[in-house]
Every structure is written in C-alpha cells, then in structure tokens.
Amino acid sequence: MRADPIQRAIDEDLVRVLYAQDPIAFFSHWFSIAVLVGIYWPTIPSPPLFIACFSFYAATNCASLALWICNRRYPQLVSPRGWIYLHALRGVLLYSMPGIAVWFAFQSPQTDLPLLHTVMLVTLAAGVFMSNGFDLLNFSTAIPFLLFPSIVLHFGSHTFDRTILAIVLAFFFCAINVYALSYRKLFRQVVQARVDQQYLAESLAAQKHVAEEASLAKTRFFAAASHDLRQPLHAIGLLAASLNDAAATPTQHAKTAEHIVYNVEALNQLFNQVLDLARLESGVTQVIRLHFRLSELFERVGSQYRPQAAAKGLALRIAPTTMVVHDDPVLLERVLSNLLSNAVRYTEEGAIWLGFRRAGRSSGGYIEVRDSGIGIPVEEHERVFEEFYQVANPQRDARQGHGLGLPTVKRLVGMLGGELQLRSAPGRGSVFRLPVQAGEVGGIVASLNEAVAGGPSAQGRHVLCIDDDPSILEGLSSLLGRWGCSVRGARDEVDALVALEEGFVPDAVLCDYQLANHRTGAQALAAVRNVLTRAGHDNVVTLLITGDMASAELAALALQGIPVLHKPVTPARLRRTLEMLWQQAELDKGRAVATAALRATPEDDAAQSALVKAGVESSAANPLTRETGRQSQPISPQSEPQK
CATH class of the missing domain: 3.40.50.2300 (Response regulator)
Structure with missing residues (x-):
C-alpha cells in the first residue's frame, strides 16, 4: 500500500537532484571538450572522425542544457519517471562520446595521450558518481560507456603498464558501483523517512481537523440543545408561578395548566429525540432483519399520518405494492414516520406520496417519500442532516420541531446498510429515497399488523x-x-x-x-x-x-x-x-x-x-417486537421528525 507513494516520492526527488546538477555538468563537459581538443591538437588522428565525434559531444552537451531548461519551465510536461528516462538517454549520448574518444589516444604517436585521456575519464566518472550515483538507471547508462572502451583498449595493448592500468580501471569501476549501491540505499532511506514524516504530519493534521470539527459540532449541538431545553423550562417556571396568583380566575388557571402540559410534552419530546440520537451513536440499537410485506408497513405509517395530512387539506397517497423486503421493520418504520411527519409539517398544499420503486434494480429497490412542500435549496442539502439545523425555522419555533428528525433518519438508514438520497429544490417539494433488499414470501412468519398473541398478564407475578x-x-x-x-x-x-x-x-x-x-x-x-x-x-x-x-x-x-x-x-x-x-x-x-x-x-x-x-x-x-436471543425488546418510541 505504501510502495507506490514512496516510489513516486523517490522519483520526484531524483528528478530534482538529477536536473539540479546539470548546469554544473554543462560547464564541466565544455571544460572536458576544451582539454581533450587541446591535448590532441598538435597531432589530430583521423581529423574527420575527430571533428564529427567532438561536434556531436558539444551538440549533446547543449541539448542536455535545453532539456534542463524544459524541465525547469514545464515540470508537468511528463511524469517524474519520464524525466528520469530522458535524463538517462541524455547520459548515454553525452558520456559515450568522451569514452569512445579514447580510441584517438591509441591512434596517436604520443604515448602519454592514453594516460591523459584516462585521467580525464576517471575525473568525469567521479562527477557521474556524485550527480547520478543515487539512480541506478542514470548511473548504469553513463559509467559503462565512459570506462569500458578505455579498459578494453588498455587490455588490448598487451603491455605491462597498460594492463596494470586496465586492472586498476576495472577495480575502480567495481568499487564505484559498490559505493553507488550504498549511496542509493541511503538515498531511499532518507526519502522514505521523509515520506513517513510527511504522512505522519498529514495524519496528525487530519486528526486535528476531525477533532476540531467534532469539538465545534459538539459545541453547536449543546448550544442548540441547551436553548431548546431551556425554553420550555423557562415557560413552565413562569406559568407555574402564575398559578399562585389568587386573583386569577378558574378559566385562567385551566388555561395556564394547559400551557404547562404543552411545554412538559414538548420538553419530553425533545429529551426523547436527544436520547434516540445518543442510542444510535452509542451502538446499543440492534438491527434485526425480517421478511415482511412492504404494504403492511406502508399501511401502519399511513394510518398514523392520514389524520394530520387531512387536517391540513393534504392528500396522503400510498402506492399499492406486493413487494416483500428483508429488513428491520422497526427501524424502517421509524425512518418512514420521520419522513412523513416532515412532509406533513412542511407541505401546505398538494399531496404526499409514499411508495416503492424498482428504479432499475434487479433485486430490491427504493422506498420513496415525495411531497409538494417548500423544498430545500441545493446548498442546504448537507446541512439539513446536522443536529438542530432547520431551513425554514430561523426563529427556532418549537412548534416547527427541533431539527433532529433528519439526522436520526440518516443514521438509521446508515445502520440498515443504505444511503439516504435527497432531491429537492425551493418551491418544488422534496423526494427522499432509501434502498431496501428483496425478501422471500416463504420467510414471512407473521403480519406486521397482527396483534401480539394474548400473553400472560402481570397479575400475581x-x-x-x-x-x-x-x-x-x-x-x-x-x-x-x-x-x-x-x-x-x-x-x-x-x-x-x-x-x-x-x-x-x-x-x-x-x-x-x-x-x-x-x-x-x-x-x-x-x-x-x-x-x-x-x-x-x-x-x-x-x-x-x-x-x-x-x-x-x-x-x-x-x-x-x-x-x-x-x-x-x-x-x-x-x-x-x-x-x-x-x-x-x-x-x-x-x-x-x-x-x-x-x-x-x-x-x-x-x-x-x-x-x-x-x-x-x-x-x-408481531415482528415489530425486538426479539434478542431468548428475550424481547419492544419498539422504541418514535422521535418527532424535523427538517
């Protein structure tokens, strides 16, 4: 998993180091050309070949400078590995010329020219080691072309001095390769350490960002929760104090008591919503999948919200379906109840639609809840799933809910293994979609609407x-x-x-x-x-x-x-x-x-x-009862849904 990032980091560092040495190499090679031409000038063997060889050497040196300029100006032109390959090709062409040119020394009548030319080659080889030794490709394409011709020609002279010099050159070639190997290992370790440090720094920065975001979210959550909890408590305190007013009439007392009951219910509702979220976050909520008819679940939730929809003059339409799904009916009912409650609350005219769609899936499909309500702007699609956030309730009117319904729905759908989808625009209503898996008719053990068999009572227990x-x-x-x-x-x-x-x-x-x-x-x-x-x-x-x-x-x-x-x-x-x-x-x-x-x-x-x-x-x-092992747990009270 880490090899590719490390290798890419090594390649990027290689490109920087290889091309950083090129301006120095450019002047070094011009110096080499000047020295070699100077020592051969008195008696130039095979002038046409000599001119062609050193002209090509000079042209290649200028081309290497052009390659360096191109890398500096257009670093993204090719990949880091591509720049390395180009630099290796440049090395083959550049270093083969002085290596092959040693042949002119053996053709010259001056007996000291082979030694002088060899000294120049060793000097260039030392420069190759310093600039290219940390890359196997560039090093192995430069050193052999630089030294092998001289070694072969010295061995071929069949004289004692030249043979000793050839042996020394061969030993130098082996030694420089061994040192280059150690050089490459050290370079890789340094780069890997840098990459590890960079990964650690990025990981720490990411963790710090997550911690800061969590801290901010926690602060926002408690600020909003404390506001919504204090409001009914404050109202209850004021209303309770007014009950001590002896001048108040029985009608006023009854109205005050009614307001107290309303605020107590609102407080209890908010408290239960917060507890529901806490249960989901803590992982104590269980997912128990059953095979059941989706139409029965639709009828259950539809019967709860038809009166509310009718009171606002809305039509709640439930599409008939014969689909059998394999899912948790308890959690799924809580999801649909939240979505339908939202749809009723934020729709003033038109209709609400609940149904099942295949939507191109071979197995299972999607449950959709559609409304013709106020809609949600695109830029708010992510924020509506934050706790206590409401698009159309900036005054935080408790009668419009508390903004905990959709966060609860998103967590529940995630627990069921799906992803909640939202499509909405201002004035065009909203569509919420969640996936369900297909079930088997043979796996249905009871109807969701079937009453629990009469069990033993508490009398005498x-x-x-x-x-x-x-x-x-x-x-x-x-x-x-x-x-x-x-x-x-x-x-x-x-x-x-x-x-x-x-x-x-x-x-x-x-x-x-x-x-x-x-x-x-x-x-x-x-x-x-x-x-x-x-x-x-x-x-x-x-x-x-x-x-x-x-x-x-x-x-x-x-x-x-x-x-x-x-x-x-x-x-x-x-x-x-x-x-x-x-x-x-x-x-x-x-x-x-x-x-x-x-x-x-x-x-x-x-x-x-x-x-x-x-x-x-x-x-x-009655599968809507939580059966856990040998014992059962009843359905949790539903949270009041909010946008």
Whole structure:
C-alpha cells in the first residue's frame, strides 16, 4: 500500500537532484571538450572522425542544457519517471562520446595521450558518481560507456603498464558501483523517512481537523440543545408561578395548566429525540432483519399520518405494492414516520406520496417519500442532516420541531446498510429515497399488523426490583403493585441475594445499570441468575434499565440479546416489555418440553413436530417486537421528525 507513494516520492526527488546538477555538468563537459581538443591538437588522428565525434559531444552537451531548461519551465510536461528516462538517454549520448574518444589516444604517436585521456575519464566518472550515483538507471547508462572502451583498449595493448592500468580501471569501476549501491540505499532511506514524516504530519493534521470539527459540532449541538431545553423550562417556571396568583380566575388557571402540559410534552419530546440520537451513536440499537410485506408497513405509517395530512387539506397517497423486503421493520418504520411527519409539517398544499420503486434494480429497490412542500435549496442539502439545523425555522419555533428528525433518519438508514438520497429544490417539494433488499414470501412468519398473541398478564407475578435510588424503588413497587404484582425491593446485589435466600422466587428481575459500590446491573443480574439457575428456576425474565447511552458494556449486552430499556421508561412501555418477555419465556419452556417429549417418544414424531412448529410460529408473531436471543425488546418510541 505504501510502495507506490514512496516510489513516486523517490522519483520526484531524483528528478530534482538529477536536473539540479546539470548546469554544473554543462560547464564541466565544455571544460572536458576544451582539454581533450587541446591535448590532441598538435597531432589530430583521423581529423574527420575527430571533428564529427567532438561536434556531436558539444551538440549533446547543449541539448542536455535545453532539456534542463524544459524541465525547469514545464515540470508537468511528463511524469517524474519520464524525466528520469530522458535524463538517462541524455547520459548515454553525452558520456559515450568522451569514452569512445579514447580510441584517438591509441591512434596517436604520443604515448602519454592514453594516460591523459584516462585521467580525464576517471575525473568525469567521479562527477557521474556524485550527480547520478543515487539512480541506478542514470548511473548504469553513463559509467559503462565512459570506462569500458578505455579498459578494453588498455587490455588490448598487451603491455605491462597498460594492463596494470586496465586492472586498476576495472577495480575502480567495481568499487564505484559498490559505493553507488550504498549511496542509493541511503538515498531511499532518507526519502522514505521523509515520506513517513510527511504522512505522519498529514495524519496528525487530519486528526486535528476531525477533532476540531467534532469539538465545534459538539459545541453547536449543546448550544442548540441547551436553548431548546431551556425554553420550555423557562415557560413552565413562569406559568407555574402564575398559578399562585389568587386573583386569577378558574378559566385562567385551566388555561395556564394547559400551557404547562404543552411545554412538559414538548420538553419530553425533545429529551426523547436527544436520547434516540445518543442510542444510535452509542451502538446499543440492534438491527434485526425480517421478511415482511412492504404494504403492511406502508399501511401502519399511513394510518398514523392520514389524520394530520387531512387536517391540513393534504392528500396522503400510498402506492399499492406486493413487494416483500428483508429488513428491520422497526427501524424502517421509524425512518418512514420521520419522513412523513416532515412532509406533513412542511407541505401546505398538494399531496404526499409514499411508495416503492424498482428504479432499475434487479433485486430490491427504493422506498420513496415525495411531497409538494417548500423544498430545500441545493446548498442546504448537507446541512439539513446536522443536529438542530432547520431551513425554514430561523426563529427556532418549537412548534416547527427541533431539527433532529433528519439526522436520526440518516443514521438509521446508515445502520440498515443504505444511503439516504435527497432531491429537492425551493418551491418544488422534496423526494427522499432509501434502498431496501428483496425478501422471500416463504420467510414471512407473521403480519406486521397482527396483534401480539394474548400473553400472560402481570397479575400475581413476583418481581424483584434492584435500584439504589429509594424513590425509584418506591415508584416501581407502587406501579407494579397496581398491576397485581408482588414486589420485593433491593438496594443492591447483596439485598437481592438475601431476598432469594429468604425464599422469594421472582418471575422477573428489574435492575438499574449503575448501582452503588461501583457495581453494575449486569453484575447483579449475573449473580441473581446463577442463584436461580442452581435452584432450578432458569426461565426468570431479566430486564436492565439505564440512563447510560455510551457504555461499551451496554453495547456488548445488546449484542448478546439482553433486553435494555433506556430511561425515561413509560409505564405502558414497561408493562408491554414485561408481558412480551413473560410470553417468550413460556414459549421457550413449551419448546423445551416438546423437544424432551420428542426424544422420549419418537413414534409420535408428527404430533410433536406440529407442537414445536406451533410454538415457533407463535413466538414469531408481531415482528415489530425486538426479539434478542431468548428475550424481547419492544419498539422504541418514535422521535418527532424535523427538517
């Protein structure tokens, strides 16, 4: 993964270094031409060849300067590797001339010319080592053309002095190649260290940018959240103080109380929206995919928003479809509810359309929500998915929502493995599209609109409540008592174990997550389950209740299928959850009995198989209940959607 960037960085550095030496090389080669012409001038062997050779040498030297100028002015003309190849070609042409010209020394009657010419070649070779030694291609195309002709001619002279000189030249050639190899390794290490440092600096800069963006987003989030939370609190305080006004009439008191209730509902709604976002961010929300008919889900959400649309004179049209999808109906219902609520809120006339389109997909397709509302400018398409941002509500009127719906929708669609698409323009309405996967008709186990089979009620149940807050224990005891339950309260894990030792056998254990003495509800539930299992009571329902949203342990518990309710928990939601868990426990017990009977009496396989199948189908009823492992978790309350 890192080889290409490093090699490119090496190539870029090679180009800079190679061409940086060319002006010096240009004057060095003119000096070499002048010296060689000077020593050969008295007796020039083969004048036509000599003139042609040195003219080509001079022309090549001028061409190398032109190449240097071109690189300086047009560095993007070719790639770094291309500039290296051009420089190597320049080296072949430039250094072959003085290397081949040594032949004139052996043709001259002056016996000292071969030695003088060889000294000049060694000098040029030293310059090649300094300027081109860190690149194999440029070095290997210059040195051989420079030294090989001289080595061959000295060996071919068959004299002792020339042979010794040829051996020395060969040794010099080998040595300079060895040193050049070390030179190249060092150069690569230096460049790699620089690249690593550059990557580290870029990574740190990116992380710093992300941290700064996260800090700014967090600041904006808390600023907007604190404003929207303070507004109803401030109103409630003023309204509550006005109730003490003795001069106020009963009608005024009733109106004030009505305003207080309205602000309390708005505060609770905003609080639930923030908690929903926190749940999504913390990873405790589970995705449970089922096969179901999309038309049933459309009918569920359509029945919720038809009255609101009709009250504004809008037509809510739902396109009929026979599509079966494989997705999470709970999360998908929350997405569509948010989008439809947005469409109703921001559409004043016209219609809202909900339907399914194939859109060219061979498997699955897209759910679309269209409206003829105010629309969203193109430059705002990204910002509408930011928390507390609203296009058409600069005064932050709470009646227009709080700007948390679309951020929630985008996160939910991302959890489902898709990408939310938006197409909108001012005055032309909006279209939201999200992908769904095709399901199988044979995989449908129940209708989404099917009521949960009548399960066991809370009457006569024994419930163990573990919480270190006395007021919460008192509230739970009072609530469960009104349902007909027998309740035993425990302040911590020790009190709970004492209650079990005294013979209290619970049908359900409700436990807070954060307990005293640095203990957690997960630890307390594990200890209680161990004691109950040893006593033969392994079908006891357990339920964890917490206000924590970001604990890693909570995310792990959610993955294990342990039901977790997040505060605030309404009485209706608590009862619904308990009844579902008790129903699931009895179905599990029935399946275990049926399986044991099957093993004991194999001749009655058909009847027992029917019993087990009936138990499985019953447990699968109402898939809009969160089934996690052996226990169930009810649908979360829907967030109020906002643009």
